[in-house]
Amino acid sequence: VLKLHSDTESGWAARMLENFDEVLLDHAHCEKKAAGVAVRLIFQYPAFPFMMEPLSALAREELAHFEEVLGWLERRGLGFRRQKPSAYAGRLRRAVRTAEPERLLDLLLCGALIEARSCERLGLLADALGEDPLGRFYAGLRKAEARHHGLYVDLACEVAGRAAVEARLPELADHEAEILDTAPREARLHSA
Ligand SMILES: [Fe+2]
Numbered sequence: 001v002l003k004l005h006s007d008t009e010s011g012w013a014a015r016m017l018e019n020f021d022e023v024l025l026d027h028a029h030c031e032k033k034a035a036g037v038a039v040r041l042i043f044q045y046p047a048f049p050f051m052m053e054p055l056s057a058l059a060r061e062e063l064a065h066f067e068e069v070l071g072w073l074e075r076r077g078l079g080f081r082r083q084k085p086s087a088y089a090g091r092l093r094r095a096v097r098t099a100e101p102e103r104l105l106d107l108l109l110c111g112a113l114i115e116a117r118s119c120e121r122l123g124l125l126a127d128a129l130g131e132d133p134l135g136r137f138y139a140g141l142r143k144a145e146a147r148h149h150g151l152y153v154d155l156a157c158e159v160a161g162r163a164a165v166e167a168r169l170p171e172l173a174d175h176e177a178e179i180l181d182t183a184p185r186e187a188r189l190h191s192a
């Protein structure tokens with residue numbers, strides 16, 4: 001069960017397929033960033049040893065996704081390159097409070113929401129692509145991102161307690177939905 005506060009509109013996946021090379025490149029960057037988020041938490045929070053192994057495994061899995069998307073880029077005759085990211089992650093991060101332990105709670109819950117949204121969006125792409133091999137690849141990722149969502153929620157509960165998570169997650173989910181609601185239409189996974 002994803003805790004998102006909005007559903008992506010029905011025409012979104014078809015629009016993304018119109019400019020899919022750009023979306024695939026964005027997807028590669030997103031997998032790289034997902035690995036980076038997990039690694040940064042390992043560096044910043046050694047005081048929470050129970051987070052180390054799951055975050056390390058998560059980072060490895062995201063890097064494996066990154067390599068797989070690089071493979072799809074190559075198969076389409078495209079190279080990896082710099083790309084202007086969507087404003088989504090940066091805007092989401094602005095809601096992270098600066099004092100601890102609130103900061104860690106917010107970072108974990110933002111991670112949970114990003115994974116949930118990725119799960120929703122990659123699933124929409126999987127449905128739109130159908131039996132195409134790329135569609136099957138996305139169907140696999142949808143399951144992985146759902147699991148990552150659950151992992152971040154579980155870590156947040158262990159760090160701050162379930163009551164704190166249940167109080168804060170809906171606030172951040174409102175913020176996340178608002179960001180996408182006001183996002184530009186562009187060929188990015190986290191666009192409008
Ligand atoms: Fe991933």
Ligand SMILES: [Fe+2]
Pocket residue numbers: 034062115118144145148
């Ligand atoms: Fe993920």
